[in-house]
Amino acid sequence: MKKSVLKTLGLEERDLAIYALLVERGALTAREIAEMVGIPYTKIYQRLDALEGQGFLERIEGRPARYAARPPAEVYKGLVSYASAALKALKEQLDLLQTLYESRYGKASTTFIALIRGDKVMELLEEVIKSSDSAVYVALPYPELATPRVMAAIEEESKRIEVKLLLAKKIAKYVYSPPRVNARALEDMFGGGALGNSALLVVRHGEGLLGIHSNERYLLDIAKTYFNYLWDRAEPV
Numbered sequence: 417m418k419k420s421v422l423k424t425l426g427l428e429e430r431d432l433a434i435y436a437l438l439v440e441r442g443a444l445t446a447r448e449i450a451e452m453v454g455i456p457y458t459k460i461y462q463r464l465d466a467l468e469g470q471g472f473l474e475r476i477e478g479r480p481a482r483y484a485a486r487p488p489a490e491v492y493k494g495l496v497s498y499a500s501a502a503l504k505a506l507k508e509q510l511d512l513l514q515t516l517y518e519s520r521y522g523k524a525s526t527t528f529i530a531l532i533r534g535d536k537v538m539e540l541l542e543e544v545i546k547s548s549d550s551a552v553y554v555a556l557p558y559p560e561l562a563t564p565r566v567m568a569a570i571e572e573e574s575k576r577i578e579v580k581l582l583l584a585k586k587i588a589k590y591v592y593s594p595p596r597v598n599a600r601a602l603e604d605m606f607g608g609g610a611l612g613n614s615a616l617l618v619v620r621h622g623e624g625l626l627g628i629h630s631n632e633r634y635l636l637d638i639a640k641t642y643f644n645y646l647w648d649r650a651e652p653v
Contacts, residue, residue, distance in 0.1 A: 425470055425495070430455060431463055435472045438485035445480045470495070489575055496576040500549060529630035532616075537627040538563065540616050541609065544629075545569045548612025551578040553643045557605035558584070558620060562591050570597060582608075582643065582650055593653050600650035615639045 422428060433453050438444060444452070450460040464483055467473050471494035476482045532540055541561065545552050546569055554570060556562045562583075570579055571594040581599040583591055593599040607619040614631040617639060630636070 425498075426466055427470065428463070431467055431472070434463060435467060435485055438473055438483060439488070443476055443482040443484040445482050447480070449483065470498070493576050527630070527632045529628065529632055529635070532627035532629050533621075534624060537616075537618055537625045538566070540627065540629055541566055541618070542569045544610040544612050544614055544616045545573055547614075548573065548577060551580070552610060552612040553580045553582070553640065553647075554610045555582040555605060555608035555643065555646070556584070556587065556591070557608040558625075559587050559590070560625070561608055561618065562587060567592065567594075570594065580643075580647065582647060583653065588653055599653040600647060601653050602646055602650040605646065609639075611636065611639050611643060 419429065422431070430453060434449055434455075437449065437452055441452075446460050446464060447457060449455075449464070450457045455463065464473070464475075468475060468483075470491075471486060472491050473483050473485050476484055538561075542565060545554060545566070552573060556566075570581060573579060574594055574596040579597045581593060581597050582605070583593075583599060583601045584605055585601045585603055588599075588601040607617060609616040609618040609627065614629060615636045616627055616629045618625055618627045620626075
């Protein structure tokens, strides 16, 4: 992990050494950790408190107390939530500055809508899934959309956010649905895509794929409403 990332979290490189030790060895006392990592005993509690504060470990009461590593997947999810909360707090200030900026320089358009063809459709499908902040809804009606890369992105993002996966029944039995993904199947769908911070709507066009990509709020709301309409009529996988 880069030093700049650790600094943002209030951590140091040796804190990762402590966490790695606890993952490998299990629960240890502060003195045992200090001796194994090579940190003065007078400073070890400062590092343990920092790691506990960021959710890397938990304190097990006793005489003496011991410290145990939390599962790495849970740590990652907690860090994502921490970063998201920090960015949301910053966004309030930036929104105010944006208003001041627009009053002085004029309003800049922040919305877009684009027509996408060919391989770019699959690249954007992965990007929409990976860049979503809180939840992502994915509809895969065609086998060519359910690629290993797309399914890997769905599985990875399900570790930090809610993922709903809607499949056409004709491909549902061939597609592996990760355990954290809420998956349902529908008899047939006209098109598919992904909905997160932006919307990517995909249909077959000739022998290829055609997509519309936009972050326009009303288009995104309409797409989510239609997805939920289909979701309510689909069957659990």
